[in-house]
Amino acid sequence: MDRATTQIYKGNIVIVDDNPNNLRLLTNLLKKSGYKVRPVSTGKLAISTTKANPPDLILLDINMPGMDGYEVCQNLKNDPISSEIPVIFISALNESLSRIRSFEVGGVDYITKPFEFNEVLVRVSTHIQLYRFQKKLQEVNSLQSQALIEKNEQLQQVNNNLEHLNQLLNVKVAELQQTQLQLVQSEKMSVLGQLVSGIAHEINNPLGFLHGNLEHGQEYLQQLQQHLQLYQNELKNPSTAIQDHAEEIDIDYLLEDFPKLFASLNRGVERLYQISDSLRIFSRQDSKTKIDFDIHKGIESTLTILKHRLKRDKESNNIQIVKEYGDIPLIKCYPGQLNQVFMNILVNAIDALEADKNQEKKQIAIATEIVDYSEPEMGQFVRIRICDNGTGIPEQIREQIFDYLFTTKEVGKGTGLGLSLSKQIIEEKHGGNISCHSEVGKGTEFIISLLLEPAT
Ligand SMILES: Nc1ncnc2c1ncn2[C@@H]1O[C@H](COP(=O)(O)OP(=O)(O)OP(=O)(O)O)[C@@H](O)[C@H]1O
Ligand SMILES: [Mg+2]
Known part of the structure; x- marks a missing residue:
């Protein structure tokens, strides 16, 4: 065995062929070229070894007793474990129709018997490399999409946090506005209230003595009227000075109008009481x-x-x-x-x-x-x-x-x-x-x- 070729591991290949000569031929060729090879002679064995330990490539004969190559290929393509593994069909030169079928069932290529060794090696190596690239690409893709998903989740989280903060902020702003509103208004109203209740209080004192004195005034007036009446009854012929003065002040009108004047003063005081009451009601705390x-x-x-x-x-x-x-x-x-x-x-x-x-x-x-x-x-x-x-x-x-x-x-x-x-x-x-x-x-x-x- 060539030392240089055995040292380099180039890939893992399953070869399936019921013809022992073909199987041996291909196995030797590929082993020499540095591949690890698992030769099997039936479709069933091909499926079990592939699924137990997925290779990098499968060389699959079409015409085999029992399960033929197409069936084997379909079976492998239907299982996620083996669906991606490239399958190269081995067909006879005159089987052009079956080559089309081999692509239909999921094969990536075919090689024809009798084998052209160099062609076999080139095709095998090309498809193994393609398969590895494809796997790498998938890995990178999945890593990137995983990273993207994570980033997206982080962003979503940040976004959620921001939204939450924003809501909190809005609530706080609304609360502040309310408090400010209440403060301004209650300040305004308490100033107004204090002023109003102050006025109500202030006018209550003078009102009190106006009211009290009015009562006395009315009483005094009545007494004075009675006293004057007495004079008029006793003094039938008053002096001209008294008569002139009575005329000057229109004493009859004065005596008649005085009680009306008091009634009006009383109404005024009554009204002032009502106002003071209103002020007190309005400014109640x-x-x-x-x-x-x-x-x-x-x-x-x-x-x-x-x-x-x-x-x-x-x-x-x-x-x-x-x-x-x-x-x-x-x-x-x-x-x-x-x-x-x-x-x-x-x-x-x-x-x-x-x-x-x-x-x-x-x-x-x-x-x-x-x-x-x-x-x-x-x-x-x-x-x-x-x-x-x-x-x-x-x-x-x-x-x-x-x-x-x-x-x-x-x-x-x-x-x-x-x-x-x-x-x-x-x-x-x-x-x-x-x-x-x-x-x-x-x-x-x-x-x-x-x-x-x-x-x-
Ligand atoms: N009876 C009304 N007729 C016409 N417009 C009114 C009347 N009541 C309220 N408005 C309108 O609504 C607005 C808001 O009234 P609001 O009482 O809240 O504030 P304001 O009277 O402007 O100020 P403030 O009451 O704080 O001194 C008024 O500026 C006015 O345009
Ligand atoms: Mg207003």
Whole structure:
């Protein structure tokens, strides 16, 4: 045996031929060329040795007793273990038709008998190399696709993390906005509340002594009147000085008018008490739990605070308030917060009426009623409608009016907080609902619905 050729291992080949001469011939040739060879004489043996230890190439005779070459090839191609191994068919020169069939069943090449040795070696070596390249390529491919899959998974993971972070960030931003909104508003309202309750407190003292002194004044007046009467009865002929003075001051009119003047002063004091009461109701600080509240009182106290904005320079320009109050029981709520909502909506309505130069009969209608839910088991709710006949809201911004910081008013006039806070108060704090209907040139209506929780 040639030492040089035996040292080089070039590949592992299974040779299948029922003809012992052919088998020997090919085996010797290939062994000499450095291949490791397994010669077998039947199709069955070929299949078992191939599957037990897959070679790099199979040389397969076509005509064999029992299983022929095509059958063997088909069997090998159907099994993933052996499907890729190149099969070179051995055929006789005159078997041209069978060569076509040999490609059909999955052969890669054929060699013809009698053998041309060099041709056999070239074909064998070419197909083994091709097979190895193909395997390498598959390995590289699978490695690369594995790496790609891993990278993709990593990217997906990074992406998921980013998305998660983004969501967290959005939640945090929303929370911050809410907190900021609450801070700004509660600051605004607490300043206003302090101011208002301060004023209510301050005017209560002078009101107290006005009220007290008025009572005394009336009493003194009556006594003076009685005393004067006595004089007039006793002194039938008063001096000219007294008569002149009585004429000068028109004493009869004075005596008649004095009680009316007191009645008017009393009404004034009464009105001041009402105002002070409204201021106190408006500026009440909410406790942590809901309390029973008369929403009409809330609306009235808000209107009192806004009175100066309803009266215009000309009587005809006044904003008329039309009320249609239903018979509403006390409801459980945070009164200070509800008053804020009434305030925000009423101020917006007044702003819209002031901005409307075409509207001559400026009006705000306020209606309250109890409404049944469509599903009887849900009970009833209170509906408050505040409707103005001002400018109306253009369709393209109607969706945005409840948005945080959305305003169409000039800097210094509006901050865009009023409605977003009102929505938060009604929907989040009270589980109710607030909506708006508007038409440009006709006006705007806000509808607040609050679940009726009857007072306990
Ligand atoms: N009754 C209304 N008529 C016409 N437009 C209105 C009315 N109410 C609200 N709007 C519109 O909705 C916007 C948002 O109102 P919102 O009360 O939230 O903010 P604002 O009044 O502009 O400012 P802020 O209330 O914070 O002082 C207003 O700028 C205005 O364009
Ligand atoms: Mg506003």
